[in-house]
Amino acid sequence: MGHDFAPMKNDLIIRAAKGEKVERPPIWVMRQAGRYLPEYHEAKGGRDFFECCRDPEVSSTLTLQPIERFAGLIDAAIIFSDILVIPQALGMVVEMIDKKGPHFPTPLVSPDDGQYASVMAKDTLEAVEELEYVYRAITMTRKKLQGRVPLIGFCGAPWTLLCYMTEGGGTKLFVQSKTWLYKYPEATKALLQKIAEVCVEYLARQVQAGAQLVQVFDSWAGEMSPTSFRDFALPSLAYISENLPKRLAELGLEQVPMILFPKGAWYALDTVCSREASGGYDVIGLDWQHAPAEAVKTRGDRKIVLQGNADPGVLYGTKEAITATVKEMVEGFGWAERQSGWIVNLGHGITPFVKPDSLKFFLEEIHRQTKL
Ligand code: CP3
Secondary structure, three states: OOOOOOOOOOOHHHHHHOOOOOOOOOEOOOOOOOOOOHHHHHHHOOOOHHHHHHOHHHHHHHHHHHHHHOOOOOOOEEOOOOOOHHHHHOOOOOEEEOOOEEEOOOOOOOOOOHHHHHHHHOOHHHHHHOOHHHHHHHHHHHHHHOOOOOEEEEEEOHHHHHHHHHHOEOOOOOHHHHHHHHHOHHHHHHHHHHHHHHHHHHHHHHHHHOOOEEEEEEOOHHHOOHHHHHHHHHHHHHHHHHHHHHHHHHOOOOOOOEEEEEOOOHHHHHHHOOHHHHOOOOEEEOOOOOOHHHHHHHHOOOOOEEEEEEOHHHHHOOHHHHHHHHHHHHHHOOHHHHOOOEEEEEOOOOOOOOOHHHHHHHHHHHHHHOOO
16 A cells, blocks of 8 residues: 655655764654644634544644744654544543543543453454544645655553553542552553554554654653563563564565653663663653753663753743753754764643744754754
8 A cells, every 4th residue: 555655855854763964953843733833723723622633634734734834944743643542442432621631531440340351352453443534644644745844653652541541631649540550560561561552553554654753652651660660661662662663564664763752761761772671762752851961871872862852841931041952952962073863852742822933943043053
């Protein structure tokens, strides 16, 4: 099922993700299509969030908004969707409540819960079939992009999805997810493995549809202890990075760079930079709590690309504050000496109320300060 997409005019991020030397560091921003953009609200109108995700025309329009607004300054698009489409595909109901965030009316309660059994019994291929609308959005977006920049596909990491599936939404205390972790460790491992299998198939289908890189968002990795990360999260992350390449090969598809964003897991940076431990991630996303120079030291001479990591909050600040943050990154990631090993991003998603012009200034500063 080959697609006839336009040749790439800008493939900087793909070359950088493979560890190649590049003319400037590629830039993209997590959540670059979203609530801080007035055109997002305009295009979304009064529609429900998941309804927008399910409509390839709307999803591709939203995906392209930052690419059009920041043309020439931004080097990748990320498909407009959400990590919570996997729980939906596994049969759970997820709603997006305006100004509040995601809500599961009936989260997973315990392994004796009938819903746990039905999630575990859901056929993986059947689950990913239900996400056909994502693949259609990806293909449509690739066509609309006409080779301007590569398109990133994504999924939520098993641990982060398990948190949402058990908590039923965002949380500060992690009461339910920690209960699962420490009271039902075997059922938790089985569920993480089930989600990992769905992730592999889901990412493979996104690549088949036209995604050119993939990112696994482990937004709640920082809630784990180093031991629970090693025993629970890491095996499911390694399962994804070891099996996606195999699945792509089976489907006769080209390999794509894989990015892991283990937010808050500073304690595991050395581990996730190790291919023996985490499988084959090419790029590790850093949140803003890493000092770039320290992260570079931890990576050492391993051929892993680091992505990040400005504090998203700096975009509420002055131009001077943005300039200083960019300078620290450019120096810390050793751009002038290496010209490789770095993809620019924020340390987490861009937040609402940021002025689009502040992001523009950040992007321009990166271009200015990395000119060779
Ligand atoms: O531009 C992009 O990055 C692509 C789109 C994207 C969205 N969600 C759109 C979205 C991506 C990559 C995600 C991933 C996602 N979703 C994550 C991982 C990244 C992270 O932030 O840690 C998580 C944890 C979610 C779950 C989720 N979705 C939450 C907690 C919320 C509410 C908070 C918020 O930011 O609004 C969402 C809603 C959501 N996902 C919106 C968007 C644009 C806002 C919906 C709206 O109110 O219009």
